[in-house]
Structure formats: structure tokens, C-alpha cells
Amino acid sequence: MSTYHVPRGGLPGQSELTTDRAIFTEAYAVLPKRTMTDIVTSYLPFWDDTRLWVLARPLSGFAETFSQYLVEVGKGGGSDRPESDPEAEAVLFVVDGTLRLTVDGAPSTLTAGGYAYLPPGTTWTLRNTRARAAHFHWIRKTYQRVDGIDAPEPFVTNEQDVEPIAMPGTEGRWTTTRFVDMADLRHDMHVNIVNFEPGASIPFPETHVMEHGLYVLEGKAMYLLNRDWVEVEAGDFMWLRAFCPQACYAGGPGRFRYLLYKDVNRHVPLSRRFV
Template sequence: MPARTYHAPTGGLPPQTQLLTDRAVFTEAYAVIPRGCLSDIVTSQLPFWDKARFWVIARPLSGFAETFSQYIAEVMPGGGSDRPETDPRAEAALFVMEGRIRVAIAGELHEIEAGGFAFIPAGTSWSLHTAGEAPARFHWIRKAYEPVEGLGAPEPFVIPNEAEIAPNVMPDTDGAWATTRFMDHDDLRHDMHVTIVTLQPGAVIPFLETHVMEHGLYVLEGKGAYRLNRDWVEVEAGDFMWLRAFCPQACYAGGPGPFRYLLYKDVNRHPKL
């Protein structure tokens, strides 16, 4: 299988001649952040990180998203952090799009290249630095872990490349729609799942999914038309979608290549009352 490529932002600013009309939208049920919005002026720095900046593309908001935050991190050569996380409740999922990172998790060192994934349980000591002479760009998904008495906590794990996981083909699709699952979906210790959804050109999600799970979707590759609540929205590699619980959703893959996105959802827990 040829090596995958993933669209990652590099910053910059559009020229003064660019029209202001764009696809960015924020509604009561969903948000779309097109890749053109990920400019230099919307990055943040974080405590205890060196030579790094972050696009914060999701965070809990009153009356909207509830369960997670998501960043796109850009760490320059020689940069990183010995104390990346300041909240002991936060678990982390990392997905590398460009470059290489060295991640020490509970004292065990891993080097992860583009296409690699790491899960870090809440309360686990970890550090992260770039490896090599190129910037590293990766997703960092954070969630306050919800422990359940009697289940225990999940262990950390690293998957060097998504290609090592056999995709789970959706029933009755002849391979047109598949998911690459980083977490074991039968392991109820996990309260979030992160997957890569792949739709071949012309494939569809053929019904309006309407469910309790909140979503973050970052388009890694290709383009498609996404139905979000009442609207059809065109999206392409580098765009991010944020879906509130129960937001109806479906899509068409536009081609000419596969339409692929990184997907977060909260799972396996009773709703808070």
C-alpha cells in the first residue's frame, strides 16, 4: 500500500485581495472550520511547550460541545515539552500528520511518524519532542476521563502506523465505507473512540445518522458533501467539522480519490444526569 499523506495546516495569511466569502459556519447544531481559517493569527501557545503553536479547533462550550477539546499542534525542530498536560484528569489521543515525534509515556520511549497514533490514559506522565529536522504536525485530542468503579483504566498504547490496522468494513458496502479503529471497541474501559473513516469515490453514508455521540471530524484527504442538520456543506482536506449530540449527519464522497477523516466520539458511559 502506498504511503498515505495527510493535509496539515502551515499557517500564513491570505492576501489582501482575497474575497471574504467562505464556508465557515457556526450554528446551534454544528460548526465548520475550513482549512483557510487556520492562519497564523488564530494560533495559541501553551504553558511548558517550546517552539510550538496550536490551532484549537474544538473546546467545551456552554450549550454546545461538552466532552472534548482538539488541537492541531505544530512543533518545530528541537521543540516539545516535558510537561505537555497540566490537567491530571485528561486522557490524550495523538495522531501524527507530518514529521516525527518522540513520545515518552510512563518512562517508555516511542518514535512516531506520519500515520502513527498514541493513546495516553489520564494521570499518566508523558513528554513529547520532535525527532528529525522537520516540523511535526499532529492532532491532540483531550478528554476528561470518566472512570467507572470495577472497570479499571485502559493502558497506554502506540500504533506506529494506521496501515497496521485492518479496516473494519461496514456491512453491505462492498468495501466502499470502512473504519480504521484505534481503540478496541469491545473494551469498555475506553470512554472515547478515535477512528479514521474511509469512503471510496462515490460512496455514501446512506442515512441521516442521529445519535447521542458528539463528534469532531477532521478531513485528512479528499473532498465530499456533508449533510449537517438541515444543510449540505462541501468539505475538503484540512477542514474540520464539530457536531453536537443528535445533529443529523450523512455524506457523499466526491472523488477522484478516497474521502478520509479523523473522527472523535464519546462512548460507553451513562449520560450525566
């Protein structure tokens, strides 16, 4: 059974300490769950009874390819005009509540663990028809079109219906829940769930061109970010620019799991005319 951290907003008490684990460096950022308060929420045009925490957005010289929102939709809330950018693709991942997603006129019900991929130009709506608030992650990226390769089709699934794939030599202690085929060149981003049993690790510093957004869904770990070991827990968000070294040790007592974004399967742009 999977569990997912859900933000509750509010404000820290006036007697609490100001110091925290929040950090922004030249190579990475950490937004602890405590930073996701009422005073940093945002609102969007054409969204009713909805607020969101902006976890990532393109910044020149830092991570540049994606944005990530953590969205709270109240009873009856949602949007019939959710996306204003016709070139934006998206992944929606539900962590709490129930949402009705309509894609090109076809309705689906998304509950916790629900996952939807929406290619650019998709006509979609999203509504909360239940009595309590629903929460989901909304990851957006400008789709990089390639002549001769069609954009992917939209699809809806749930994490519970996708079998995690064990990393080689780990005896299943480190697995990845992949929602699309890694070799499908129609996709220029992957949004996966990475799973570690207590004590499992990434035993080497991964250093690669892909940017990352990592939202901790469950558990805790020590995470290597560039030269720093940082303790993270469910509800924390990490933002890594390209080539930032990373590794981790899952701390237990339960599983350590995070939702992972990365950009993939495209040539590196050599000038602005290819972007």
C-alpha cells in the same frame, strides 16, 4: 499509501475575498482549512517552539465533552510537561514529520499515521528531534471513571498496522480504522479514521447522542449537517453536537477520509454530581 492534510499557516492575501465556508450554528460548526492562519494560533505553558490551532473546546449548550488541537512543533520543540490536567486522557495522531514520544520512561517514534492513546495520569513527554516541523492532532477528554473498571493502558501504533473494517453491505467502499475494541468498556471515547472510496456514502442521516469532531485528512465530499449540505475538503474541521443529523457522499476523484472523535460507553449524567 495514506496522505494527510498538513496546515501551513500564513495569511490570505489582501486581494482575496472575505467570504468563505466557515459557519457556526446551533447544531454544528465548520472550520475550513483557510481559517487556520497565523493570527489564530495559540501557545501552551511548558511547550517549546510549538504553536497550535484550537479546533474544539467545551462550550455550554454545544459540544461539551472534548477539546481538539492541531499542533505544530518546530525543530527541537516539544514538552517535558505536556499535560496539566491529571484527569485528562488523550489521543495523539501524527500527520507530518517525526516525533519522539516517551510514555512512563519508554520511548517510541511517531511518524505520519502514528497514533498514541494516553490514559489520565500518564507520565509522558514529546519532542521533535528532526530538522523540519512536525504536526499532530491532540484530542483530550476528561476520563469518566467507573467503579470496578480500570482505566485503559497506554499504547502506541500506526494506522498502517491496523486493518480497516468494512461497514456491512458496502463491499469495502466504506470502512473504519478502529484503534480500540468497541466493546472495551474501559474506553469512554473512540478516535477512529473513517474511509470512503469515490462515490461511497453514508446513505442515511445518522442521528445519535455521541458528539463528533471530524477533521478531513484527505479528499472531498458533500456532508449533511443538520438540514444543510456542505462541501468539505482536506484540512476542514467539523464539530457536531449530540443528535445533529449527518450523512455524506464522497466526491472523488480520490478517497475521502477523516479523523473522527466520539464519546462512548458511559451512562448519560443526570446531574452535575456524576460528571
